[in-house]
Amino acid sequence: MKVGLVGNQNSGKTTLFNYLTGMNAKIGNWPGVTIEKKTGIIKGTEHEITDLPGIYSLSPYSIEEDISRKYVFEEKPDVIINIVDATSLERSLYLTTGLMELDCKVLVALNMADLLEKKGIQIDIKKLEEKLGTKVFKISALKETGIDELIKEIDKKEDLTRAKIFDNNIEEAISSISNKMSDFHKRFIAVKLLEMDSRFYDKNKKEFDKVREELEKNYDTDLEEVIATERYDFIEKTKKDCAIEKQNIITISDKLDKIFLNKWIAFPIFVIVMFLVYYLSVGVVGASTVDWVANNIDSFGEWVGTSLETLETSEWLNSLVVDGIIAGVGAVLGFIPQLIILFLCISLLETTGYMSRIALLFDKLFRKLGMSGKSLIPFIVGSGCSVPGIMGTRIIENQDEREMTSILVPFIPCSAKLPIISLFAGYFFKENSGIASASLYFFAIIVIIISAFILSRTKFKHVSSSYISELPEYKVPSIKYVAKDVFDKVIAFIKRAGSIILICSIVIWFLLSFSFKMEYGVDIEESMLASIGKMVSWIFYPILGQNNWGATVSAIQGLVAKEQVVSSMAVIAGLAEDVEEGSEIFAQGTPFAEITAPAAYAFMVFNLFSAPCFGAIGAMKRELGSTKRMFKAVLFQTGLAWILATAVYQIGSRFNMANIIVISIIAIVVISVIISKIKRKKDGCSSCPYCDSCK
Ligand code: GDP
Ligand code: MG
Numbered sequence: 174m175k176v177g178l179v180g181n182q183n184s185g186k187t188t189l190f191n192y193l194t195g196m197n198a199k200i201g202n203w204p205g206v207t208i209e210k211k212t213g214i215i216k217g218t219e220h221e222i223t224d225l226p227g228i229y230s231l232s233p234y235s236i237e238e239d240i241s242r243k244y245v246f247e248e249k250p251d252v253i254i255n256i257v258d259a260t261s262l263e264r265s266l267y268l269t270t271g272l273m274e275l276d277c278k279v280l281v282a283l284n285m286a287d288l289l290e291k292k293g294i295q296i297d298i299k300k301l302e303e304k305l306g307t308k309v310f311k312i313s314a315l316k317e318t319g320i321d322e323l324i325k326e327i328d329k330k331e332d333l334t335r336a337k338i339f340d341n342n343i344e345e346a347i348s349s350i351s352n353k354m355s356d357f358h359k360r361f362i363a364v365k366l367l368e369m370d371s372r373f374y375d376k377n378k379k380e381f382d383k384v385r386e387e388l389e390k391n392y393d394t395d396l397e398e399v400i401a402t403e404r405y406d407f408i409e410k411t412k413k414d415c416a417i418e419k420q421n422i423i424t425i426s427d428k429l430d431k432i433f434l435n436k437w438i439a440f441p442i443f444v445i446v447m448f449l450v451y452y453l454s455v456g457v458v459g460a461s462t463v464d465w466v467a468n469n470i471d472s473f474g475e476w477v478g479t480s481l482e483t484l485e486t487s488e489w490l491n492s493l494v495v496d497g498i499i500a501g502v503g504a505v506l507g508f509i510p511q512l513i514i515l516f517l518c519i520s521l522l523e524t525t526g527y528m529s530r531i532a533l534l535f536d537k538l539f540r541k542l543g544m545s546g547k548s549l550i551p552f553i554v555g556s557g558c559s560v561p562g563i564m565g566t567r568i569i570e571n572q573d574e575r576e577m578t579s580i581l582v583p584f585i586p587c588s589a590k591l592p593i594i595s596l597f598a599g600y601f602f603k604e605n606s607g608i609a610s611a612s613l614y615f616f617a618i619i620v621i622i623i624s625a626f627i628l629s630r631t632k633f634k635h636v637s638s639s640y641i642s643e644l645p646e647y648k649v650p651s652i653k654y655v656a657k658d659v660f661d662k663v664i665a666f667i668k669r670a671g672s673i674i675l676i677c678s679i680v681i682w683f684l685l686s687f688s689f690k691m692e693y694g695v696d697i698e699e700s701m702l703a704s705i706g707k708m709v710s711w712i713f714y715p716i717l718g719q720n721n722w723g724a725t726v727s728a729i730q731g732l733v734a735k736e737q738v739v740s741s742m743a744v745i746a747g748l749a750e751d752v753e754e755g756s757e758i759f760a761q762g763t764p765f766a767e768i769t770a771p772a773a774y775a776f777m778v779f780n781l782f783s784a785p786c787f788g789a790i791g792a793m794k795r796e797l798g799s800t801k802r803m804f805k806a807v808l809f810q811t812g813l814a815w816i817l818a819t820a821v822y823q824i825g826s827r828f829n830m831a832n833i834i835v836i837s838i839i840a841i842v843v844i845s846v847i848i849s850k851i852k853r854k855k856d857g858c859s860s861c862p863y864c865d866s867c868k
Contacts, residue, residue: 174220174327177244179272180256181265182227182568183645185284189256189314190224193324197657198224209564210240220327223250226568231271231361232370236567245275249357252278252327259283259311260292262416266408269305270338274361278331279307282323287313288646293419301415306335338407339400343367346388350381368397426526426646433530443531446522448611454514455595456607462510463599467757470503489693493682496747501678504743504758505670505736508592512666515591516659519556524650524658528553533644539625548578552621555582557662558589559789566796573633579796580628580806581621583785586614588666589735593780596739600759601773613777620782620817623844666736673734681730681744697748697764702726715819716779717772718826723764724776734786771825775818782814 178186187198194213211224225244226237245253255272257265262283272279283296302309308326312319337344350366351359365373366381367388385396392399433439478495522528532549539548547569555562562582569575586594594610602609684702688695697703706722713725727741746763759765768776784790784807794803825833 174251175248176215176220176222176252176254176327177248177250178222178224178256179241179245179253179268180227180284181229181258181268184227184256184258184265185314186227186256187224189254189282189284189312189320190222192314192317192320193222197661210244215324218324218327220252220324223248228268230268232365232372235570246358250277252280254323255279255281256284256314257281259285259296260288260294262296263408263412266411267404270404270407271361273305273307273335273338274364275358276360277358278327280323280326281305281307281309283309283311284314286311286319287316291422291424293422295417297415301411302333304336304411304415306333307331308333336407339403342388342391343396343400343403346384350384353380364400368400369395424646426644429647430530430644433527434534439530439534443534444615446527447614448607450515450518450522451611451614452607453518454511455591455598455610458514459511459595459599459606460604463507463595466507466510470499470507474499474503489686492686492748493679497678497682497744498675500747501681501740501744502670502674504740505592505674506667508595508739509663509666511595512588512591513659513663515588516557516662517655519553520655520658521650523553524648524655526645526647529644538622548574551578551582552585555585555587557587558665559583559585559587559785560792562587563789563792563796573629576797576802577625577628577633579793580809581624583789583793583810584617584621584624584782586617586781587735587785588662589669589786590781592736592739593731594777596742596758597773597777600757601768601770609774613781616778617781619841619844620813624813669734669736674736674740677730677733677737678740678744681741682748685745685748696750697745702745703764712815713779716775716815716822717768718822719767719772721764721768724768728776728780728783731780732784732787732790734788735780738780769826771822774825775822778821779814779818782817783811784814785810 178190180186190196190211190213191198193215195216196211196213198211210226213222213224214220215222223244225241228238228241230238231242231245232238244250253272253275255269257269269281281301283298289296296311298309298311308331310319310323310326312323314320339347346367347360347363350363354362356362362373363381367385369385389396433442474495477499478491481491481494522531531553532547535549548566550568551562551565553562554565559582562585563579566575566579566582569578594613595606598606598609598613681702684705685697685700686695687693687701688699689701689704703722706726707720709729710720710722710725713728714720717724723742723745727738727745730737730741742758742765746758746760746765749763759768785793790803790807793806794800797803797806824836828836
């Protein structure tokens with residue numbers, strides 16, 4: 174049988190899906206984590222089950238809602254399991270009443286049963302079954318209780334009749350329309366026709382106009398409103414009859430929110446948390462592991478080199494293996510300890526529920542800028558990798574906001590940019606490397622805010638989206654889940670090193686070892702790569718204060734993968750003449766020896782904001798819908814990166830640190846004042862929860 178998991182965002186669908194199939198789909202406690210559907214087989218049965226993105230109704234507003242609606246209508250599941258967050262029955266039942274109109278079997282699973290007692294809620298299952306006319310089960314996907322009975326029910330015949338939720342006039346009209354129809358999900362479509370939903374209205378349905386017009390005469394307002402009101406009345410009454418809630422129970426989450434969402438200290442806490450994340454991974458772990466890992470990789474390279482020599486392989490082949498592959502791939506792998514800490518921190522922030530608070534915190538600020546807290550989620554996901562971040566923009570209903578967000582997501586430092594940041598920050602800012610790398614993260618946030626502010630007033634004018642209204646409970650993270658999450662991400666990183674980076678390293682080695690005349694073993698200054706680099710290095714002159722072909726060609730390779738920037742530098746440095754065996758990338762004799770601290774910071778800035786890797790550019794193209802718009806976006810990103818990096822170098826190389834700090838503070842204050850003064854004309858502001866403050 175075909176079984177679909179349908180429910181609101183964050184109701185526990187993926188948790189149940191993983192338990193039932195033994196798979197490991199991504200769980201998150203903010204909306205929008207599942208954006209594609211995922212299919213598996215329920216263990217011990219032959220049922221095929223599909224995990225769908227969260228939806229609030231079957232009338233799609235965003236792409237992910239459309240994915241779920243399409244599944245219900247086009248793939249025709251035999252059974253729909255409607256997962257309901259039992260702790261917020263009222264909100265969830267809206268979708269349930271819609272699902273009850275479908276022609277397939279619907280089972281309601283009241284999830285999070287484990288939280289009911291804590292929250293002082295009691296639900297009468299038998300009564301709820303009678304009211305809805307569907308089987309209801311109390312389960313906990315997390316604690317794995319009550320699920321067996323739910324699964325057993327899939328095969329059984331449905332013996333309840335669905336509730337009629339509208340008044341007699343409407344119910345009669347629905348029957349008279351649906352009786353004449355042959356479509357699957359007749360009742361559902363009949364209701365939609367009465368609501369004049371254009372998505373279901375086609376020429377064949379004209380014959381039903383009369384029924385609707387006849388019915389309309391009974392009411393003052395239009396039918397859509399009547400139907401919605403009756404639906405809500407039904408939900409309210411059902412909730413009242415079936416659930417008892419003890420008032421005023423203050424949960425631990427409420428208490429924690431008093432601190433983490435406090436008007437005054439919430440932002441400082443966020444800054445400290447993110448600073449700690451970078452300080453720990455780049456500063457502390459970076460400083461203590463980089464040399465150790467690099468030495469080991471060098472020793473490994475030497476060992477392989479000597480072994481190859483005893484085998485009497487050719488010199489060029491030894492060089493390819495040791496100076497190309499091992500140096501290139503090894504340079505990237507050396508950052509794994511730091512990545513583990515970064516991934517661990519982010520995973521902990523996600524699973525504890527703190528990330529959702531950050532989203533809410535930024536909601537207000539983002540709304541002023543033309544984005545909602547919903548756009549923040551792609552940014553958080555993007556701190557792992559831009560590709561899922563960009564795909565995550567699908568949860569945003571408003572097209573302008575969605576497109577704008579997908580262009581800005583790559584600005585957040587993704588894990589592939591960490592090696593660049595760590596390499597430069599570690600070498601040039603030594604014991605301040607943690608501060609330098611964290612400052613880049615905040616720099617990115619400021620640039621995103623300013624870009625959003627400008628773009629939403631020029632290019633994307635129709636930005637206004639719903640706000641985040643729900644917050645999951647704080648949770649003690651599951652060690653099993655966090656470990657698996659970190660492990661998966663590290664493996665993905667290693668796979669990239671073993672594939673894309675490996676191939677690029679071979680290509681770079683080739684371009685460095687041969688001249689255009691195809692002579693092997695030339696000085697790298699005469700190599701093909703250097704010749705190409707020297708032709709274009711002027712582009713980076715304002716950023717680096719010098720013509721540096723090595724840094725130029727490396728930065729360009731960031732298009733393939735951002736890790737490749739570091740890998741390319743390692744190969745170039747390793748092949749440079751007059752450099753001691755195994756010495757650092759920035760040692761005397763390498764093309765990078767002359768780079769100064771301001772140039773290093775500017776170079777990081779360029780790599781942070783310039784066009785992302787091909788993978789992310791592809792994702793951007795999908796979300797933007799055309800190649801032309803994708804090119805425009807890439808041009809915008811790279812142009813902005815160049816301007817910002819140039820500004821950083823030009824200011825940084827002229828003024829001392831104290832000046833720069835003071836200038837930055839003044840700039841931030843000035844910009845904030847300007848932003849708070851310019852008011853955006855908002856459409857649909859009435860639905861915003863902050864009306865008093867944004868006026
Ligand atoms: P989805 O958006 O519907 O796919 O929801 P997820 O499966 O991603 O779960 C959202 C959050 O709810 C996660 O943090 C889960 O750990 C949590 N969760 C899921 N089921 C339960 C449950 O039965 N009890 C509790 N306490 N938490 C749950
Ligand atoms: Mg999910």
